[in-house]
Amino acid sequence: MAYLYDLPNSTAGIDAIAIQTFDSFPWMTPLILLFVYFTVFLGGITRQKIRTGTADYPTWSVIASLSILVIALLFSVSSGFIRLDWLIIVVSLNILSAVWLFLDKRSSEI
């Protein structure tokens, strides 16, 4: 049976499959991180709006940024998952979210 793509070598373990997939499609990492970010961010503000009527955008942005930072750091342990510039962008996103959070609120609310 002919495939449109090269089948990954599944005898070397599941991480080899992942690395080969990421190698074939380099945008996989940022898309996964974007997916997690917006799932947490939009899911959080939607649920909070339903429960309380208002949403705390900067706080959910920080939580979503920290979520993708954890994933990005785990990706950074092995080669082939994430590039250095994407890691830097994730850390920068964390910093920007924190700036948004801390300048958005009064200190008594933090």
Next chain:
Amino acid sequence: MASTQITFTTSLIMIVLFVIAIIGFSIGFADDNDAIMKISDDPNMSYLSTNTGDSLSTFKDDSVGTYESILSSTIEPGSGAAQSTAPFAVTPFNVIGVAKNIIFLPYYSIFGSSEGFGIFFTTFGAFLAFIFGLLLYKTLRGNP
């Protein structure tokens, strides 16, 4: 106005501490796990980390200097306020000294003697001094 200034300074301090914490955690994670992609390989991140640390040190020196200058300032007689801040001059520093001694026992037990975490307590102490100074000014002279 003093409360606005305290709020704004708190926000800035929190941002700086967050930046140091995030970058420090990322660098530490990479070192601990022998990561292939190290955030310390990026010169901008190391530069940012060093600069924010320097800014914190400057803030510490400036806030303590401001606090001492407020303590040594005087007010003209007849204004209905205390002439100097001498009644406040002794207490805060002694209280801070006692608090630091108490804090350092659990601090060393939990974090060890590494200097990496020390910047948080140093900044917190400087921030307390800054707030003390502004509140003393507000108490004696009204809003700055």
